[in-house]
Amino acid sequence: MDILASYLRAVKRCLPRAQSDDIIKELSDELRSQMEEQQSALGRPFRDEETMAFFKQHGDPMTVARRYRQDHRSLSLGWELIGPELFPMYLILLSFNLTLTIAAVLVVSLMMHLPVKLDAFLVPVLAQIICLTVVFTILNLIRRKFPQPWYYPPAELAPMLPVSRWYSLVGLVMWATVAVWWLAVPHFPQLILGSGASHLKLAPTWHRFYVPMLLLLLASVSQRVLSLFHPTWTWVVPGMRTLINGASVPILYGLMFKSQTLVALADGIQTTPENQQLVENFNGLIRWGILGPWLWIYAGISAVVYAWYSVPHLRRLIHRIRGQVRSRVA
Amino acid sequence: MSPGNSNHDLFENLRLELRRGSLILAVMASLQTEQYGYTLRKALTDHGMPIDEGTLYPLLRRLETQGLLVSEWREQDKRNKRFYRLSEDGKAIFKQLLAEWQSMNSSLNGIL
Known part of the structure; x- marks a missing residue:
């Protein structure tokens, strides 16, 4: 009941x-x-x-x-x-x-x-x-x-x-696009720096967060692929999203509050007050705009929601294991 | 949409419209004796007036708000159930509706 x-x-x-x-x-x-x-x-x-x-x-x-x-x-x-x-x-x-x-x-x-x-x-x-x-x-x-x-x-x-295939497909297209964009950013910094790419480069701190973020994106894509081909594996959505969103909370926290500069002046560009301002603006934009608190809050809330949705799966799993143990003992 | 489908949808809509008014009468008639929701729904189904709970319970609430029904929570079979019956106003209105229905029915029979 x-x-x-x-x-x-x-x-x-x-x-x-x-x-x-x-x-x-x-x-x-x-x-x-x-x-x-x-x-x-x-x-x-x-x-x-x-x-x-x-x-x-x-x-x-x-x-x-x-x-x-x-x-x-x-x-x-x-x-x-x-x-x-x-x-x-x-x-x-x-x-x-x-x-x-x-x-x-x-x-x-x-x-x-x-x-x-x-x-x-x-x-x-x-x-x-x-x-x-x-x-x-x-x-x-x-x-x-x-x-x-x-x-x-x-x-x-x-x-x-069962997870709707249409829902998985939309998620797959969306997250695959984001993952491709993220993969392309180191080669084409203008994808994140826009017109500022001529004066700026991604700072070493950026690379500390790059791989963990990439792994999270790839995990998101894998989850959609799994759900698309196995819609009856209903535990995949709450289980993987709890892990993915849960893991992105400390990473995004580090990115926002613990990192120094994510963007620096490109080699050969003079350190003028205007250029310094440009660096500051882009650091602010990336830290508080693109990857900012909204994403952090979203990741935190959805991790809690998906953890809540994982509980019935865990309960069913425990129930099944107990049943198997009981039947073996009998 | 094919003409067949469209005719079917049209018929369904008209049928539902026709049923809507008669359902109120059927519910009021059944509630001349006290019943709770589940038995009322079964009684209506047994008399060829199937109604899903999503329609019945909101209808019972509406009739109660309009003062046509009274209800009371009581325990039966170790479970709390809400029993409905016609109120005094409900009985009077039911008599009038029944007369109206019978008159409409005979008129319709004459036309048909």
């Missing part, structure tokens, strides 16, 4: 808070009764594929929760941008991001003794609204184009849900 509890938790997250406990209690009884009835007809507990079929028939947690929502709020501009299933999640994330953005701008302004003006908040707030709306509009479009999706399965159900 762990799976049922996990499914109900996922439904609950999308329900109106005031009624969620009541709805979940009732839904739990209904699903429990249905499962018991079907299992007693079979004369045995469900197998994995039967469990998955049961929950699939009942529906994606977001869609189930939407049926209970009276408001059915959505975002549209003549056509639907964000449908009623995703809208509550969009609002929660938007409020969270905006609060964080406003707090960050305020703290930075106060720390740098800058006057707190409305202009300072405008661009980051607008950028948050636009980015999040675009991301959710794309997600909504995917949901409409491919109905009956289980993009965010509850953790206990995830081991029974």
Whole structure:
């Protein structure tokens, strides 16, 4: 019944808070009764594929929760941008991001003794609204184009849900492109330095981080290849991503806070104040922009999320090993 | 999309529309005697009105919010279940709806 509890938790997250406990209690009884009835007809507990079929028939947690929502709020501009299933999640994330953005701008302004003006908040707030709306509009479009999706399965159900080949393929193309770009950077520094490549070169510190980053990228590509050819090896995604994202946290931390300069003046370029400024600008851009805190925070959060998704796989593994040991002893 | 598919979709949409109104009547009729969700759904299915839980429970909630149903949590078979029945207002409205249904039915029979 762990799976049922996990499914109900996922439904609950999308329900109106005031009624969620009541709805979940009732839904739990209904699903429990249905499962018991079907299992007693079979004369045995469900197998994995039967469990998955049961929950699939009942529906994606977001869609189930939407049926209970009276408001059915959505975002549209003549056509639907964000449908009623995703809208509550969009609002929660938007409020969270905006609060964080406003707090960050305020703290930075106060720390740098800058006057707190409305202009300072405008661009980051607008950028948050636009980015999040675009991301959710794309997600909504995917949901409409491919109905009956289980993009965010509850953790206990995830081991029974084969990884979509389309999802693996998109990830493979994306990460292979990034890996090729990273491989090409030492030979074509303009790929990261742009027009500054004529005056700048990659400093020795850069090379300390280069190989670990390359290994992480290659591991990311391998994970997509494995998932593409073995979609039923569902442990590959959470297991490998926990390791990859977990390992990138200390590497990115070292890159941001422990490294000196990543970029230096190229040989034969004079050390003028303008050139020094150029070096500083590029170091700042790479450290705080391209490979900056956003990537570090993303890696940290996703490592935790994937570790959470790995727990049911570990539990199943332990259960299987115990079963094998017991049968050997018997 | 082929014409066959499009006709099938159109029929499905019209069928669902036709069913939607009658489902309320069927649920209210069944809840003249107290029942909980699972048994109500089975009773409806046995009478040829299958309804999935994703439709039934939100409908029960809506009818309760409208004051047509009353519900109560009680333990049965060592499990807490929510029992529904028609409220006094619900009984009155059900009588009116039933009369309306019967009148529509006879009119339709005449037309058909």
